[in-house]
Amino acid sequence: MEKGYILALDQSTSGSKAMVVDKNGNILSKSSMEHKQYYPNPGWVEHDPMEIYENVKKVLKEAMLISKVKADDMAALAITNQRETILVWDKNTGLPIYNAIVWQCRRTSEMCSQLKKQGVEEKVRQKTGLLLDPYFSATKVKWILDHVEGARAKAEKGQLLLGTIDSWLVWKLTHGKAHVTDYTNASRTLLFNIRTLQWDSELLEIFGIPRCMLPEIKSSNDMVGYTDTEELPDIELPISGIIGDSQGALFGQNCFNPGMVKATYGTGSSIMMHIGEQIKETGSGLVTSVAWGISGRVEYVLEGIVHCTGDALKWVKDNLMLFNSFEEARAMVNSLDSNEGVYMVPAFVGLGIPHWDSDARAAVVGMSRGTRKEHLVRAAIESTAYQIKDAVDKMELESGIKTKELRVDGGPTKDEFLMQFQADMLNHKVVSTEIAELSSMGSVYLAGLAVGLWKSKEEILQLRSEGQSYTPVMDKTTRDRYYEGWKASVSRVLTI
Ligand SMILES: Nc1ncnc2c1ncn2[C@@H]1O[C@H](COP(=O)(O)OP(=O)(O)OP(=O)(O)O)[C@@H](O)[C@H]1O
Numbered sequence: 344m345e346k347g348y349i350l351a352l353d354q355s356t357s358g359s360k361a362m363v364v365d366k367n368g369n370i371l372s373k374s375s376m377e378h379k380q381y382y383p384n385p386g387w388v389e390h391d392p393m394e395i396y397e398n399v400k401k402v403l404k405e406a407m408l409i410s411k412v413k414a415d416d417m418a419a420l421a422i423t424n425q426r427e428t429i430l431v432w433d434k435n436t437g438l439p440i441y442n443a444i445v446w447q448c449r450r451t452s453e454m455c456s457q458l459k460k461q462g463v464e465e466k467v468r469q470k471t472g473l474l475l476d477p478y479f480s481a482t483k484v485k486w487i488l489d490h491v492e493g494a495r496a497k498a499e500k501g502q503l504l505l506g507t508i509d510s511w512l513v514w515k516l517t518h519g520k521a522h523v524t525d526y527t528n529a530s531r532t533l534l535f536n537i538r539t540l541q542w543d544s545e546l547l548e549i550f551g552i553p554r555c556m557l558p559e560i561k562s563s564n565d566m567v568g569y570t571d572t573e574e575l576p577d578i579e580l581p582i583s584g585i586i587g588d589s590q591g592a593l594f595g596q597n598c599f600n601p602g603m604v605k606a607t608y609g610t611g612s613s614i615m616m617h618i619g620e621q622i623k624e625t626g627s628g629l630v631t632s633v634a635w636g637i638s639g640r641v642e643y644v645l646e647g648i649v650h651c652t653g654d655a656l657k658w659v660k661d662n663l664m665l666f667n668s669f670e671e672a673r674a675m676v677n678s679l680d681s682n683e684g685v686y687m688v689p690a691f692v693g694l695g696i697p698h699w700d701s702d703a704r705a706a707v708v709g710m711s712r713g714t715r716k717e718h719l720v721r722a723a724i725e726s727t728a729y730q731i732k733d734a735v736d737k738m739e740l741e742s743g744i745k746t747k748e749l750r751v752d753g754g755p756t757k758d759e760f761l762m763q764f765q766a767d768m769l770n771h772k773v774v775s776t777e778i779a780e781l782s783s784m785g786s787v788y789l790a791g792l793a794v795g796l797w798k799s800k801e802e803i804l805q806l807r808s809e810g811q812s813y814t815p816v817m818d819k820t821t822r823d824r825y826y827e828g829w830k831a832s833v834s835r836v837l838t839i
């Protein structure tokens with residue numbers, strides 16, 4: 344019998360999710376586990392790579408068990424992952440020398456300022472399409488090499504490897520046989536030249552990173568290795584379909600043509616516009632990245648990055664403990680007719696587009712004596728919609744393309760209040776999908792193309808099913824009042 348199923352992994356900021364997908368794009372099973380977030384200092388964020396690897400094995404095994412698909416019928420393991428988060432490990436012991444430093448972590452803020460003073464930002468931007476900001480990986484690696492005793496000497500001797508989470512997991516799952524990454528993940532490190540499509544010697548020198556630590560760069564439809572771990576059923580499953588989570592969602596949303604835009608809502612958000620095979624020069628704020636590399640051919644995106652969207656509500660839930668479930672939060676929000684002038688600017692780890700202010704910190708603005716917990720919940724949810732509007736507006740301005748609809752995905756898109764408010768703020772249509780796990784679906788489609796489960800992008804287009812569509816209902820005066828209030832609140836926390 345034809346091997347007709349893909350095992351998919353989404354290793355995200357908040358957890359690890361596995362699922363089994365069939366040839367018709369149906370999700371047969373799901374399994375997920377959260378991992379611990381470490382905040383050792385204000386603005387610092389870390390993950391334990393071993394915990395992530397152990398969780399990954401568990402969810403993969405469980406998703407296979409629930410689906411009842413035999414290991415032999417599985418065609419490939421596809422991997423999508425949180426981007427920019429990076430770690431360094433010892434290739435002899437197989438152990439990380441320090442926790443993974445998460446994309447949200449601001450510890451290299453000062454390092455970035457120093458590099459800017461040295462005048463290298465323009466060169467970095469030209470080569471990488473990115474900004475010199477702690478969000479991206481390179482300065483995090485430099486921090487590890489500078490702060491872990493003996494690390495730099497070991498790295499120079501070729502004993503240490505670096506990798507984003509995809510690299511780490513593939514290296515572990517293949518028992519150290521494959522040290523690889525894909526174009527999309529490479530394009531978030533500040534070490535990859537998006538024009539030559541290679542690691543860049545000059546950038547490696549700027550960030551003081553030895554070349555021998557780097558993984559080999561692959562296309563998302565390359566077969567990069569075979570699983571070799573007894574803890575999964577003892578099979579040699581080909582690994583393919585490696586792609587960063589936001590790019591995975593772009594592929595999963597079938598945004599295959601220039602001008603198509605999607606927004607992924609999660610811990611933070613990434614708004615992407617497909618721009619085809621040519622790089623577009625942009626001013627400040629937006630970044631240019633690889634959309635995907637398929638059989639060595641690369642296409643590009645413009646991206647607006649928002650650091651904290653879904654996580655704002657999670658903060659209200661976990662840290663303020665104002666509600667227990669998202670359903671409860673919805674009931675609280677629906678009990679209010681308006682925000683009554685209360686805004687939350689969730690700059691817990693600084694602000695991304697359009698300000699890129701890594702020292703800004705969060706605030707709640709506009710509270711009066713009558714403010715209740717409901718207002719805080721609503722302010723947290725609204726903050727997501729305002730930030731996405733900021734990003735979409737900027738994208739329209741820089742690209743000269745007016746968006747008519749926004750395709751959306753990710754956990755928070757289940758929130759109907761948020762989606763309606765989003766359509767009202769953008770003043771155009773917002774379309775969600777029936778499949779919430781679009782990042783995974785992108786990697787599944789790419790792996791499926793690699794193993795012949797689907798023959799072409801056209802065949803994948805047939806699998807698309809739109810979810811709910813939201814059209815704006817808010818009048819202009821009300822919309823302007825809400826949005827002006829947001830902009831005034833943001834100006835209160837900016838440091839630049
Ligand atoms: N139903 C929901 N309503 C509102 N917010 C939600 C909902 N589900 C998840 N979230 C928020 O979205 C974030 C998680 O996003 P998602 O469910 O897409 O998982 P994820 O892929 O693990 O996220 P990420 O990739 O950003 O780590 C959390 O911050 C959570 O607070």
Ligand SMILES: [Mg+2]
Nearest residue numbers: 355588609782
């Ligand atoms: Mg995600």
